[in-house]
Amino acid sequence: QVQLVESGGGLVQAGSSLRLSCVASGRTFSRYAMGWFRQAPGKEREFVGGISRGGGSTYYADSVKVRFTISGDNAKNTVYLQMNSLKPEDTAVYYCAATTSTFSINPAAYDYWGQGTQVTVSS
Numbered sequence: 001q002v003q004l005v006e007s008g009g010g011l012v013q014a015g016s017s018l019r020l021s022c023v024a025s026g027r028t029f030s031r032y033a034m035g036w037f038r039q040a041p042g043k044e045r046e047f048v049g050g051i052s053r054g055g056g057s058t059y060y061a062d063s064v065k066v067r068f069t070i071s072g073d074n075a076k077n078t079v080y081l082q083m084n085s086l087k088p089e090d091t092a093v094y095y096c097a098a099t100t101s102t103f104s105i106n107p108a109a110y111d112y113w114g115q116g117t118q119v120t121v122s123s
Contacts, residue, residue: 002026002112004096009117014088016121020081022096022114030054033103034079035110036070038092038119047105048094051079059103064090086121093118 008020035050049060055072069082079096094117097110
């Protein structure tokens, strides 16, 4: 089992940057494929990006490609989501999630979730 804790959210202006962190504890981080998802009020949870088990590959939703970057630090059991050029439509609660299966953009494929961190982008 693994526990996930996100941090780094906040209120920023459009065009700003934020870096979210997700610290995993309980099992070796490299055993899991990790995903970042977000959920805005009244909307379904949507895939943002992910990193394969071991960190060899990264994946992004079209809406964030180029602006967001995912990276992992196995020594710190941490995965990061660097978000640049933020837009008001990026406003949501951001969640990290872990799966023992292969990477997926489907939230249902993930076994473990963090509590989420709020990102608010003002125009």
